Amino acid sequence: xxxxxxxxxxxxxxxxxxxxxxxxxxxxxxxxxxxxxxxxxxxxxxxxxxxxxxxxxxxxxxxxxxxxxxxxxxxxxxxxxxxxxxxxxxxxxxxxxxxxxxxxxxxxxxxxxxxxxxxxxxxxxxxxxxxxxxxxxxxxxxxxxxxxxxxxxxxxxxxxxxxxxxxxxxxxxxxxxxxxxxxxxxxxxxxxxxxxxxxxxxxxxxxxxxxxxxxxxxxxxxxxxxxxxxxxxxxxxxxxxxxxxxxxxxxxxxxxxxxxxxxxxxxxxxxxxxxxxxxxxxxxxxxxxxxxxxxxxxxxxxxxxxxxxxxxxxxxxxxxxxxxxxxxxxxxxxxxxxxxxxxxxxxxxxxxxxxxxxxxxxxxxxxxxxxxxxxxxxxxxxxxxxxxxxxxxxxxxxxxxxxxxxxxxxxxxxxxxxxxxxxxxxxxxxxxxxxxxxxxxxxxxxxxxxxxxxxxxxxxxxxxxxxxxxxxxxxxxxxxxxxxxxxxxxxxxxxxxxxxxxxxxxxxxxxxxxxxxxxxxxxxxxxxxxxxxxxxxxxxxxxxxxxxxxxx
Numbered sequence: 001x002x003x004x005x006x007x008x009x010x011x012x013x014x015x016x017x018x019x020x021x022x023x024x025x026x027x028x029x030x031x032x033x034x035x036x037x038x039x040x041x042x043x044x045x046x047x048x049x050x051x052x053x054x055x056x057x058x059x060x061x062x063x064x065x066x067x068x069x070x071x072x073x074x075x076x077x078x079x080x081x082x083x084x085x086x087x088x089x090x091x092x093x094x095x096x097x098x099x100x101x102x103x104x105x106x107x108x109x110x111x112x113x114x115x116x117x118x119x120x121x122x123x124x125x126x127x128x129x130x131x132x133x134x135x136x137x138x139x140x141x142x143x144x145x146x147x148x149x150x151x152x153x154x155x156x157x158x159x160x161x162x163x164x165x166x167x168x169x170x171x172x173x174x175x176x177x178x179x180x181x182x183x184x185x186x187x188x189x190x191x192x193x194x195x196x197x198x199x200x201x202x203x204x205x206x207x208x209x210x211x212x213x214x215x216x217x218x219x220x221x222x223x224x225x226x227x228x229x230x231x232x233x234x235x236x237x238x239x240x241x242x243x244x245x246x247x248x249x250x251x252x253x254x255x256x257x258x259x260x261x262x263x264x265x266x267x268x269x270x271x272x273x274x275x276x277x278x279x280x281x282x283x284x285x286x287x288x289x290x291x292x293x294x295x296x297x298x299x300x301x302x303x304x305x306x307x308x309x310x311x312x313x314x315x316x317x318x319x320x321x322x323x324x325x326x327x328x329x330x331x332x333x334x335x336x337x338x339x340x341x342x343x344x345x346x347x348x349x350x351x352x353x354x355x356x357x358x359x360x361x362x363x364x365x366x367x368x369x370x371x372x373x374x375x376x377x378x379x380x381x382x383x384x385x386x387x388x389x390x391x392x393x394x395x396x397x398x399x400x401x402x403x404x405x406x407x408x409x410x411x412x413x414x415x416x417x418x419x420x421x422x423x424x425x426x427x428x429x430x431x432x433x434x435x436x437x438x439x440x441x442x443x444x445x446x447x448x449x450x451x452x453x454x455x456x457x458x459x460x461x462x463x464x465x466x467x468x469x470x471x472x473x474x475x476x477x478x479x480x481x482x483x484x485x486x487x488x489x490x491x492x493x494x495x496x497x498x499x500x501x502x503x504x505x506x507x508x509x510x511x512x513x514x515x516x517x518x519x520x521x522x523x524x525x526x527x528x529x530x531x532x533x534x535x536x537x538x539x540x541x542x543x544x545x546x547x548x549x550x551x552x
Contacts, residue, residue, distance in 0.1 A: 021499035029503030047117025381440035386467035432462025468492035495548035
């Protein structure tokens with residue numbers, strides 16, 4: 001229940017603290033005093049958007065705070081899910097700064113506006129004149145039947161499965177679309193892959209072939225260079241080797257005269273050995289160099305394949321060609337995998353459909369049973385609010401297609417008077433009739449839901465007299481199941497309250513403000529008498545007010 005509502009700097013309200021009763025709370029007041037401003041402020045802690053132009057003082061921030069008493073474990077799991085401290089006395093607060101920035105808090109923990117709205121929707125249901133239009137919504141009509149069918153867990157399970165089913169359907173569409181595109185180029189990709197696979201490239205192949213080709217193309221020059229070098233070293237009459245030997249002989253003849261000469265002799269011997277070795281290697285290299293036209297043709301052919309495929313795939317190395325080959329392989333394999341994935345997903349969807357069909361049938365059976373109960377209870381309550389000849393009929397039509405609620409479509413037909421044919425609510429109900437029909441439905445739903453607080457905002461429009469008394473009785477009965485806050489202009493309804501709050505205008509310092517106060521018993525008699533006869537009520541109006549209060 002809403003224990004306390006604090007409003008600071010909102011619309012015509014500078015500062016208001018409203019302590020509420022756990023039963024039926026009545027709010028009345030002067031025309032234009034701002035009774036519905038209270039609801040506007042309350043809507044801010046229920047997650048509605050805020051505008052700074054509604055501030056009482058544009059230089060100060062607006063603060064709305066509601067203290068709620070939670071019974072049992074209501075909302076505990078939701079609080080734990082979002083890491084919010086859970087207390088039986090929970091505080092919802094909105095702060096809107098002068099620049100329009102808004103902050104939301106639950107038990108002093110900052111939260112998103114959407115989370116505050118989620119929490120608020122489980123704490124308070126506001127039913128206004130405009131909310132009666134909700135009854136024309138097929139979704140709300142189905143909700144009525146579902147609540148009385150008492151299958152919320154089954155419906156929740158169905159919706160969860162349906163959500164997964166729709167997600168898988170979307171995924172299947174995307175997979176099939178992707179597979180179709182891949183299949184359209186599969187043949188070409190397979191050709192490209194086969195071409196590269198047949199080529200059987202190796203990582204360093206291109207560099208080795210290009211080097212070998214350069215050697216073969218220059219084999220004659222290389223062979224000539226090696227042969228000439230070897231001749232100069234050993235074969236000529238005056239060769240390097242013969243000159244070195246002569247030099248060595250001269251040094252050996254004088255080495256006994258100086259140790260340094262001996263060192264020179266040793267070094268020259270080393271050079272002589274190195275020259276002989278070089279000569280042997282040049283001979284070996286020269287003998288291994290052969291001009292091979294067939295090998296040149298073979299290399300040119302292989303390099304031509306490499307260059308052609310590099311140009312085709314717009315790459316510059318064999319490594320990149322191998323990368324293209326790998327990509328093509330993955331693409332072709334992915335197509336094979338997607339076919340398997342599509343088959344698995346189609347099987348999963350078929351299983352989901354079978355499960356949904358089974359559950360939808362159970363839901364439909366439950367609804368068919370509860371429709372009779374809904375019709376009887378609404379007609380019974382309509383009689384209590386002064387519509388004894390009213391009739392309703394709930395038509396259920398099952399479609400072939402599954403939807404988020406099963407396969408049923410609900411239409412609520414209504415007739416307010418004898419002889420009037422049943423027709424959709426929107427076509428036959430007047431404002432007053434619609435209000436009473438909605439009240440009847442809400443009073444029934446209240447017995448089957450855990451909603452702590454229900455607010456009625458002048459839904460008594462269009463009724464008076466004995467009908468108003470009857471409506472007041474039904475609203476009064478609701479307090480057995482929940483806290484009720486009722487904004488009304490009818491004395492017959494106002495007299496049913498456990499607590500009565502009066503909204504008034506205060507004009508001081510050339511500025512109008514709105515205030516609210518809880519009426520004492522004597523003040524309440526006067527307020528109801530004024531609702532009966534206007535300002536300065538007479539003795540009979542005062543007595544009538546006492547009688548109305550005594551009737552509660």
